[in-house]
Amino acid sequence: MTEAVTNTGGDWLRLIVGLILVLIFSQLNALFLVWLERKVAGHIQLRYGPMEVGPHGLLQTIVDGIKLVGKELITPFKADKKLFVIAPVLVFMPVLVPFLVLPFGPELIIRDMNVGLLLIFAFSTFSVLAILVGGWASNNKYALLGAIRSVAQNVAYEIPLLLSVMSVVLMVHSFKFSELVMAQQRIWFIFLQPVAAIIYFICATAETNRAPFDIPEAESELVAGFHTEYSGMRFGLFFLAEYTNMFIVCAVATSLFLGGWHGPFGFSLGIPGVVWFLAKTYFLLFVLMWFRWTFPRVRFDQLMNFSWKVLIPLSMLNLLVTALVLKFV
Amino acid sequence: MTAVYIPALIYLAVTMGVMAVILFLSARIGRRRVTREKMLPYECGMDPLGTLEIHFPIKFYVVAMIFIIFDIETVFLYPWAVVFRDLGWFGFVEMLLFTAVILIGLVYLFRKGALEWE
Amino acid sequence: MELFLFVTFSALTVGSAAAVVWHPHPVKSALFLILSFFSMGGLYLLLQAEFIALMQVLVYAGAVMVLFLFVIMLLNLKPRGEDRAAFKVRVRWAVPLVLFFVGGVLTAVTGALARLAPAGSHGPDWVAAQGGNIRALGRLLFTRGLLPFEVTSVLLLVAVVGVMVLAKKERR
Numbered sequence A: 001m002t003e004a005v006t007n008t009g010g011d012w013l014r015l016i017v018g019l020i021l022v023l024i025f026s027q028l029n030a031l032f033l034v035w036l037e038r039k040v041a042g043h044i045q046l047r048y049g050p051m052e053v054g055p056h057g058l059l060q061t062i063v064d065g066i067k068l069v070g071k072e073l074i075t076p077f078k079a080d081k082k083l084f085v086i087a088p089v090l091v092f093m094p095v096l097v098p099f100l101v102l103p104f105g106p107e108l109i110i111r112d113m114n115v116g117l118l119l120i121f122a123f124s125t126f127s128v129l130a131i132l133v134g135g136w137a138s139n140n141k142y143a144l145l146g147a148i149r150s151v152a153q154n155v156a157y158e159i160p161l162l163l164s165v166m167s168v169v170l171m172v173h174s175f176k177f178s179e180l181v182m183a184q185q186r187i188w189f190i191f192l193q194p195v196a197a198i199i200y201f202i203c204a205t206a207e208t209n210r211a212p213f214d215i216p217e218a219e220s221e222l223v224a225g226f227h228t229e230y231s232g233m234r235f236g237l238f239f240l241a242e243y244t245n246m247f248i249v250c251a252v253a254t255s256l257f258l259g260g261w262h263g264p265f266g267f268s269l270g271i272p273g274v275v276w277f278l279a280k281t282y283f284l285l286f287v288l289m290w291f292r293w294t295f296p297r298v299r300f301d302q303l304m305n306f307s308w309k310v311l312i313p314l315s316m317l318n319l320l321v322t323a324l325v326l327k328f329v
Numbered sequence B: 001m002t003a004v005y006i007p008a009l010i011y012l013a014v015t016m017g018v019m020a021v022i023l024f025l026s027a028r029i030g031r032r033r034v035t036r037e038k039m040l041p042y043e044c045g046m047d048p049l050g051t052l053e054i055h056f057p058i059k060f061y062v063v064a065m066i067f068i069i070f071d072i073e074t075v076f077l078y079p080w081a082v083v084f085r086d087l088g089w090f091g092f093v094e095m096l097l098f099t100a101v102i103l104i105g106l107v108y109l110f111r112k113g114a115l116e117w118e
Numbered sequence C: 001m002e003l004f005l006f007v008t009f010s011a012l013t014v015g016s017a018a019a020v021v022w023h024p025h026p027v028k029s030a031l032f033l034i035l036s037f038f039s040m041g042g043l044y045l046l047l048q049a050e051f052i053a054l055m056q057v058l059v060y061a062g063a064v065m066v067l068f069l070f071v072i073m074l075l076n077l078k079p080r081g082e083d084r085a086a087f088k089v090r091v092r093w094a095v096p097l098v099l100f101f102v103g104g105v106l107t108a109v110t111g112a113l114a115r116l117a118p119a120g121s122h123g124p125d126w127v128a129a130q131g132g133n134i135r136a137l138g139r140l141l142f143t144r145g146l147l148p149f150e151v152t153s154v155l156l157l158v159a160v161v162g163v164m165v166l167a168k169k170e171r172r
Helices: A002-006 A009-044 A060-069 A081-100 A116-137 A141-172 A177-182 A194-207 A232-257 A273-292 A300-328 B002-029 B059-112 C002-022 C026-046 C050-075 C084-116 C124-129 C133-141 C146-171
Strands: none
Touching: A009 A060, A009 A081, A009 A232, A009 A273, A009 B002, A060 A232, A060 B002, A081 A116, A081 A232, A081 B002, A081 C026, A116 A141, A116 A177, A116 A232, A116 C026, A116 C050, A141 A177, A141 A194, A141 A232, A141 A300, A141 B059, A141 C050, A177 A232, A194 A232, A194 A273, A194 A300, A232 A273, A232 B002, A300 B059, B059 C050, B059 C133, B059 C146, C002 C026, C026 C050, C050 C133, C124 C133
16 A cells, blocks of 8 residues: 555656556567567477568568458357457456566566565466357357367366465565565575476466467367467467467566576676566576477376376475475574 | 556556557458358368267366365465464464365365366 | 546446346356456455455456356357246346345344444554555454354365265266
């Protein structure tokens, strides 16, 4: 509430400019990530990837985006028109909310809320909802199957994700991002909570429907999963949301386990916090892309069993052990 | 109070606006040619087979309901994690009891085979 | 401004709740319920209860409603047809029932308020002194609300068993 008191009129303009900058950043970033994904994929397979537009094809995805705007928006005859149109908007809205609380640097948090971390989790559930609505409204069996799989998967990996994050919160006693990051000035939490960090990253991969957990959009069996019937910019919104989501989960991982804007072991090496933060986040994004070309897709039963039988008990145990250790420290 | 959230609302309004513009432009620029084949559900170029009435295993519902139960458990963990330091051993035992009961539920589910997939 | 937000959120909550009942299509009905829960979260925010607001969104609008939609979509429920006579019968029963429940809830809430919060002792100042919403809630929940909290775990266990029993019955 202190924020409300200190927030005077002059602050307002700055805030709104900041928000719009974040909006632009998040979208350029998503386009950049698409390019990066194609580059990483290319080089892992000993190809170049996009090379034609701009230096090393850097402008390729921007051109692609412009092309996408010019594409026909197809609404199938039997689709539920209203819901079909709403779903891409619904998937895109919540992915912009987390930028309000992400700690890019010591002075670069738009709103350092008490419940910052929870805000991200609360809104992340909305993408599942949008996928379900879009898949169902398409009136296409592949879309419906993809949507259903997506829900089952997200639901299974949400619990261990929350539990693993909770062990970090237990050490800091706060959901506020600034406090979570400040607590890691000396030592990053990945060294104190390695189990939680690994569980978090596995779950984050699953929550963003990334390979090897890309069952909801397994192209060899489900065409394109929940967005089979979407074309043009409607598809574009799903696509942008997906890459923005990847950025968010990696940014959260950075601030929870990799010390956020801090350098390793208290050495900042004169590099500004925001550079540290972005470097670590992009490194995690690179790992996420690396996964895709390293691990084959898991089977659905393996996917479900792994979460309920391994990750959930393990994360609960990790939480209890953390609590016990904290009592003796 | 509201001063904190009004910028957030403006932000949401701006994003809505941007999206509306993108979709509007897209609808305007994109050509539109309606053909029967294009508007059918996409099934790799074939005429759609069968209906959408796929029967899903009951397992999906079971898992969804179990998820809610565990989700509620984690909801109780949030305030606990924040006040853990102040509660002392008392808080630890409290949560141990709570988690133990939940774990009994999880073990029960394992034994009943609710979480077995094929 | 606060009044404006309050009116907007309230209207959204009540309006979409009405739409849940009126809309003939089950899927859209469920979506309106999500909107209703969501704007209820907005109302909690206005009460400075950020934690409850987020839980409202996370648990109800997120988890519970996704399950509802899931079930409706999987069972492939069709829009219900016009059945005026049955509807009238339902209204005849619904009105007294609603009044009864509203009365019950009001009595319970006012009774609980009188007992739990002696005027002003747990106001915004107290919450701020506790270091925010979650801390204040946690301190109360894990000391004064200890018994209800532990009983909740048993309730959740009962729910787990209930799910299994229902699922088993279905399989036969």
